[in-house]
Structures are given as structure tokens and as C-alpha cells.
Amino acid sequence: MNTTPKAVVPTLYEWAGGMEKFEAWTDLFYQRVKEDAVLAPVFAGMSADHARHVAHFIAEVFHGPAKYSTEEGSHYEMIHHHLGKHLTEGQRQRWIGLILDTADVIGLPDDPEFRSALVGYLEWGSRLAVINSKAGVVSEQVDATMPSWGWGETGGPYIP
Numbered sequence: 001m002n003t004t005p006k007a008v009v010p011t012l013y014e015w016a017g018g019m020e021k022f023e024a025w026t027d028l029f030y031q032r033v034k035e036d037a038v039l040a041p042v043f044a045g046m047s048a049d050h051a052r053h054v055a056h057f058i059a060e061v062f063h064g065p066a067k068y069s070t071e072e073g074s075h076y077e078m079i080h081h082h083l084g085k086h087l088t089e090g091q092r093q094r095w096i097g098l099i100l101d102t103a104d105v106i107g108l109p110d111d112p113e114f115r116s117a118l119v120g121y122l123e124w125g126s127r128l129a130v131i132n133s134k135a136g137v138v139s140e141q142v143d144a145t146m147p148s149w150g151w152g153e154t155g156g157p158y159i160p
Ligand code: HEM
Pocket: 042, 043, 044, 045, 046, 047, 049, 050, 053, 054, 057, 058, 073, 078, 081, 082, 085, 087, 091, 092, 095, 096, 121, 122, 124, 125, 126, 127, 129, 130
């Protein structure tokens, strides 16, 4: 019998450094967004809480505390923030480039495994944001659960 205890695998939230790290990351990112020629017009109407809400959303997806979904919104509401915004692929690419650069500036872990999971999630989420921004109606249930992201693989092919 193998009696070696199994190593406890940290969540992406823990590995990233906890809530302060997520908040510092999005605070700086959305400051930079305001100075970016491509993104500033897209986010001209964002609220003062926007950066914190995005931090809390991603932290929860990465298995941090359920702050966004209990105090600030829901997955359904997050999707609805993007409806009718008609986001372009160029804007999405700029968003990805700047948020990943900010991850380096702020010192999020840069090991291959963490960055693979981070990029995978941001690519997935940002592409859905663009799709939803063009859609007139989203079929998602009001009480749909938050996405959950780990170290591993996606759930299979995209189902429109
Ligand atoms: C993983 C990817 C993404 C996540 C998790 C995310 C999350 C969110 C959240 C939580 C909100 C609501 C913020 C609030 O309550 O104030 C929001 C709003 C918004 N997001 Fe995203 N977003 C993503 C990708 C994108 C991308 C790629 C773009 C554009 C290039 C975008 C543009 C916007 C805009 C324009 C709003 C509304 C701002 C306003 O209130 O005027 N998002 N997003």
C-alpha cells in the first residue's frame, strides 16, 4: 500500500497570490485601458467599480471566494454587460495583449503551467465576450452558474 500523502494542488486563485493580486492587476489594467487609443472609447462608460468587479469575477472563476456572484452580479449579468457593445476582434486582441502585459508588470506568476491556464481562460472568456456583444439575445439561464477554471483542459468543442 502506498502511504505517501497526496500533494495538495493549489487553486489558480491561490497560486496567483490571492485577491490583492487580482485587484492590483485589474486596477492597473483599466488605468492603462483609459490611455489606450483602441480601448479607451470602448470603456468610456465603465463604472468606478468596473476594475474591482472584473478582478472579483476572475478570482471566483479561479476558485477564489464567491464575492462577485454573491455581492456584485452573476454570470448572467456579466454576459449582459457585453450585449450590444459590438466588440471587434481588433479590440479583443488589444484587450488580451494589454491584460497579459499588465500581468507581467504586476508580477503574476510566469511559470508555464499558470500562464497556460491564464491565457486559456482569457482567450475563452474574451472570445465569448465578442460573440455575446454581437448577439441580440443570449440563451443563458438567469441562474446559470459561474464558470470554473483549473489547471487542465477545456470541456470539449464549442456548442453555439
Ligand atoms: C475573460 C474576459 C472578460 C471578463 C471576465 C469580463 C468581465 C466583465 C465584467 C464582470 C463586467 C461588468 C463590470 C461591472 O460590473 O461594472 C464587464 C463589462 C464590460 N466588458 Fe468585459 N469581460 C471580459 C472581456 C471583455 C473584452 C475582451 C472586452 C472588450 C474588448 C470587454 C468589454 C466590456 C465592456 C465594454 C463592458 C461594459 C462597460 C460599461 O459598463 O460601460 N470585456 N466585463
